[in-house]
Amino acid sequence: MKEIIKTKICIIGGGVAGMFAATTASFFKFDNILLEKNPFLGGQVTQLYPSKYVYDFPTKIKDRSKAIVDELEEQMNSYKETKVYKSIEVLDILSLENDQYKIVTDKNFDIICDFLIIASGIGMFKLNQLEIDNQPIVAENIHYTVNTHNPIYKDKKIVVLGGGDSALDWANYFVEDKITNDVSIVHRRNEYRAKPLSVEMLSKNKVKEYKDYLPVEIENNCITIEHNQTKQKEKLLYDFLIVQYGQTPSLIKIDLLEKMEKIGNKIKIDINQKTNLKNIYAIGDCTYYPCKPNTIVTACADATKVIWHIAKNKSPW
Structure with a gap:
C-alpha cells in the first residue's frame, strides 16, 4: 500500500x-x-x-x-x-x-x-544536430554544450553555428572571457533571433559574422559555407565547432x-x-x-x- x-x-x-x-x-x-x-x-x-x-x-x-x-x-x-x-x-x-x-x-x-x-x-x-545533405555530422570537436572549466578552447579557432541568443552569447563569451579572439558565427538567415545588445556585442568583440550562409561541407577541420542568395562559398578553418541549433x-x-x-x-x-x-x-x-x-x-x-x-x-x- x-x-x-x-x-x-x-x-x-x-x-x-x-x-x-x-x-x-x-x-x-x-x-x-x-x-x-x-x-x-x-x-x-x-x-x-x-x-x-x-x-x-x-x-x-x-x-x-x-x-x-x-x-x-x-x-x-x-x-x-x-x-x-x-x-x-x-x-x-x-x-x-x-x-x-x-x-x-x-x-x-x-x-x-x-x-x-x-x-x-x-x-x-533532443539537441538539434548539425546535418549536411540530411546526414548528421559527428566528430569529437563538434560540441553542443560548452564546459567553461575545460581549457581546450584556449587560443583556438572557434566557429559557432546558429543565430539565437545562445549562439550569440557563446560567440561573445569566448572573446569577453579572453578564451580566444578567433571566433566566427554562421547563421542561415540574414537577421539574428537574439537580443539587440548581443548583436551589438558581436561587432565590439570583433566576431566574424557570416549571415545568410549554410554549411555545405566539412572536411579536415574546414567547414565550407554557401551564401543562400549569391551561392558564394567561403571556407572557415576551425579547431572547434559549437552548434547552437536549439x-x-x-x-x-x-x-x-x-x-x-x-x-x-x-x-x-x-x-x-x-x-x-x-x-x-x-x-x-x-x-x-x-x-x-x-x-x-x-x-x-x-x-x-x-x-x-x-x-x-x-x-x-
Whole structure:
C-alpha cells in the first residue's frame, strides 16, 4: 500500500519556474511539493548552459546562469513549507472529487493536491544536430554544450553555428572571457533571433559574422559555407565547432494532460497562467502566449502570477 501525501500545491518540474513557484508558495504559507525527474534542479539551464552569462536578470550586470539557479535553490530551501523530491517520475495524474488531483509516482508514495502547477519546461528534449545533405555530422570537436572549466578552447579557432541568443552569447563569451579572439558565427538567415545588445556585442568583440550562409561541407577541420542568395562559398578553418541549433522538445506524456489545450507543443494559458483544466496551471517554457520570452525573469514572473491567483482569486475557474 503506497503512502499518500497531501499538500496544497504540487509542482511538476524543478527548473527556474518550478523553484520560484515553490518559494512564492512559501511566502503565502502554502504547503507545497516540488517533483523533479532529474537528480539535480535547474532544468535546461543546469543541463545545457550552466556557464553561460545572463545579462537580463535584475541586479545582475552579468552572472553565470548556474549561479542564479543555485541562489534560487538556496532561497527555496530556506522555507519549511517546501518539500523537494528529485529523481522521481510522474507516472500518472488522476482527477479526483472536490477538484483535487492525485499524482502517481514511481516511488512508494503518491500525492494528492488542491492545485497542480506544470513547470516541465521543454520536457525531455533532443539537441538539434548539425546535418549536411540530411546526414548528421559527428566528430569529437563538434560540441553542443560548452564546459567553461575545460581549457581546450584556449587560443583556438572557434566557429559557432546558429543565430539565437545562445549562439550569440557563446560567440561573445569566448572573446569577453579572453578564451580566444578567433571566433566566427554562421547563421542561415540574414537577421539574428537574439537580443539587440548581443548583436551589438558581436561587432565590439570583433566576431566574424557570416549571415545568410549554410554549411555545405566539412572536411579536415574546414567547414565550407554557401551564401543562400549569391551561392558564394567561403571556407572557415576551425579547431572547434559549437552548434547552437536549439532543441526539439517533448512534453511529459500523461493522459490527463493530453486534454490540455495547446498551441503547437506549448500549453495554452490565460493571463493568470490557467490552463483549460480546473485547478491546473502551467508556467515557464512549456507555455504559450503571444510574444512570450523564455527567460529566467519571465519564468519567475509566471510563478508569481500563479501563486497570487491561488491566494487571491475568489471567482469560479
